[in-house]
């Protein structure tokens with residue numbers, strides 16, 4: 001019997017949840033449960049108080065520009081706590097619209113500048129071409145492939161001091177220009193990959209769980225969770241054309 005417990009904050013599930021982003025949270029729940037880890041999920045919406053000291057993992061999904069406007073405004077009220085959580089190596093998984101808003105700003109087609117929380121030195125500007133399709137990339141840290149689906153017009157540019165999450169093998173990634181996808185900073189994972197991401201990339205799900213446990217001085221239970229079907233889906237997605 002162990003008492004491994006993790007707390008996850010799922011930010012804006014009603015506004016930012018496209019292409020099954022919620023599946024990322026479900027995968028974390030499933031893979032934690034299989035290892036006897038209690039993962040408690042709290043949903044946080046507009047105007048909700050966020051008790052930063054409580055959470056080990058934050059998840060933010062993607063959405064339309066309209067929803068991002070509401071989220072961008074609300075995030076300004078939570079900015080200070082989120083930035084210090086990031087600096088304090090709390091685990092963040094953020095997808096597309098959520099990823100964009102960790103940066104300085106997202107400038108939409110009509111020139112509106114949606115403020116980010118400025119935790120990461122990156123910015124996003126809407127391009128004329130919508131980047132939509134299957135993505136295959138290689139995670140820089142592990143050399144493992146990541147598969148997913150992107151749909152964004154925002155082009156994200158990282159400062160030189162930041163490391164991308166992955167190298168694009170097929171698809172657009174951050175901006176369709178530099179060949180990179182997402183961002184990796186401290187324990188932050190930012191990515192354009194929907195799909196959802198974690199169900200088809202169980203290695204990344206396990207890495208997130210392990211990092212969250214290690215941050216608390218706990219060890220990942222030495223238990224292999226069967227991911228035969230997940231990896232079949234991963235392999236299949238590797239073969240999809242853009």
Ligand code: GLN
Nearest residue numbers: 062063096097152153154
């Ligand atoms: N609205 C943003 C864009 O088009 C984010 C899209 C998304 O989250 N899929 O770039």
